[in-house]
Amino acid sequence: MSKSNPFHAWQLLILKYKPATILQKLEELLQDDGGMFKDDPAFFEFRELSLQFRISLLLEWKRYGEALAWLCLVTEINPQNLEALAMKEQLKKQLSFSSEGNVVLVNKTANENIGNWGAVAGMRRIKAIIEKNIILPLKERETYKNFNVTIPKGLLLYGPPGCGKTFIVKRLALLLGFHFIEVSPSTVASTYVHGTQEKIKGLFDEANKKRPCLLFFDELEGFVPNRNRNDLSFHYQSEVNEFLVRLNDAHQNGVFVVGATNQLKLIDDAIKRPGRFDMKLFVGPPDLEARIDAFKTCLKKRPHKISNWLYLGEETEYYTFSEINFIVEQASREVAQKKKAVIDLNDIMKVVLNTPPENDEHTLQSYS
Numbered sequence: 159m160s161k162s163n164p165f166h167a168w169q170l171l172i173l174k175y176k177p178a179t180i181l182q183k184l185e186e187l188l189q190d191d192g193g194m195f196k197d198d199p200a201f202f203e204f205r206e207l208s209l210q211f212r213i214s215l216l217l218e219w220k221r222y223g224e225a226l227a228w229l230c231l232v233t234e235i236n237p238q239n240l241e242a243l244a245m246k247e248q249l250k251k252q253l254s255f256s257s258e259g260n261v262v263l264v265n266k267t268a269n270e271n272i273g274n275w276g277a278v279a280g281m282r283r284i285k286a287i288i289e290k291n292i293i294l295p296l297k298e299r300e301t302y303k304n305f306n307v308t309i310p311k312g313l314l315l316y317g318p319p320g321c322g323k324t325f326i327v328k329r330l331a332l333l334l335g336f337h338f339i340e341v342s343p344s345t346v347a348s349t350y351v352h353g354t355q356e357k358i359k360g361l362f363d364e365a366n367k368k369r370p371c372l373l374f375f376d377e378l379e380g381f382v383p384n385r386n387r388n389d390l391s392f393h394y395q396s397e398v399n400e401f402l403v404r405l406n407d408a409h410q411n412g413v414f415v416v417g418a419t420n421q422l423k424l425i426d427d428a429i430k431r432p433g434r435f436d437m438k439l440f441v442g443p444p445d446l447e448a449r450i451d452a453f454k455t456c457l458k459k460r461p462h463k464i465s466n467w468l469y470l471g472e473e474t475e476y477y478t479f480s481e482i483n484f485i486v487e488q489a490s491r492e493v494a495q496k497k498k499a500v501i502d503l504n505d506i507m508k509v510v511l512n513t514p515p516e517n518d519e520h521t522l523q524s525y526s
């Protein structure tokens with residue numbers, strides 16, 4: 159992600175400022191047609207997601223009443239704003255209100271978890287896209303039906319390994335409050351053994367019994383490989399057809415299907431066409447906030463005197479979670495060997511410079 163990108167600027171604001179300033183700066187960012195970002199195509203998307211960004215921050219800060227007030231304002235000014243309507247309904251269901259005289263009190267009920275992505279750090283763009291396009295339509299079906307907006311049939315996450323695809327899907331199931339069934343080719347059948355068609359059918363049947371259910375196909379390319387690949391037998395035609403039929407039924411039956419793959423190119427084209435997996439989302443290496451979180455998590459239980467997290471985050475673009483893990487472990491080993499008491503920024507940076515990341519701009523492009 160380019161450093162002069164509005165999503166990057168947004169993360170910097172969140173990392174650098176206090177809540178009141180963050181919201182004020184968001185306002186400045188959005189006004190004046192984006193100011194410094196007005197020629198950046200990403201700005202349009204940023205603006206489209208800005209409602210999600212604002213509300214999720216307010217919820218993160220437990221400022222529930224303000225979140226609801228903002229949604230009321232948006233729907234008052236624009237009654238056609240579907241996502242604001244849906245978010246408002248969701249929030250109203252999860253808060254409880256009381257009034258004493260002229261005073262309205264807002265209480266959060268303990269068991270609900272709107273917008274709570276748990277340990278999934280950073281990645282605000284991906285979270286907002288999923289909230290807007292998947293979670294809200296699935297949780298507020300009626301509202302979306304009234305506006306004649308179709309609910310997506312499935313979600314396909316793709317990108318390099320170790321960047322959080324599986325992690326995100328598991329949390330999505332929790333956020334939806336759905337049952338969760340996870341399958342991968344290795345747990346279902348050997349990829350090259352015929353009979354997967356029956357297995358696919360069985361999986362969808364099982365999901366049907368547990369609805370509402372999120373049915374997750376990890377390594378989707380193993381189930382529905384590209385028929386144009388000449389190393390495969392013709393058998394896969396039936397697997398792909400079975401999958402398409404079932405995907406369509408699942409959608410109508412309260413089963414939401416998610417696929418993940420490191421190799422989008424190996425998935426049959428019919429599966430990727432619009433109307434099948436309606437949403438395809440690239441999950442790349444952790445963004446700035448996620449990298450900082452990863453360093454903090456890895457260093458939490460080790461003696462260290464690192465305070466310049468922002469620097470560490472900025473210097474480690476493209477590193478995945480496991481690479482960050484490795485860096486911290488390696489630095490700890492070296493510090494222990496030198497019999498030093500604590501890990502400092504130099505120790506970490508030395509390992510960073512000696513360990514180039516597996517991904518870069520070039521390799522990432524090859525995933526699309």
Ligand SMILES: Nc1ncnc2c1ncn2[C@@H]1O[C@H](COP(=O)(O)OP(=O)(O)O)[C@@H](O)[C@H]1O
Binds near residue numbers: 280325
């Ligand atoms: N956004 C995130 N925040 C914190 N940790 C993450 C995040 N995404 C991934 N991780 C960590 O990285 C590990 C690998 O992610 P995973 O979902 O298995 O990658 P993928 O499925 O893309 O190969 C996870 O188990 C988790 O510990």
Ligand SMILES: [Mg+2]
Binds near residue numbers: 323324325376418
């Ligand atoms: Mg995975």
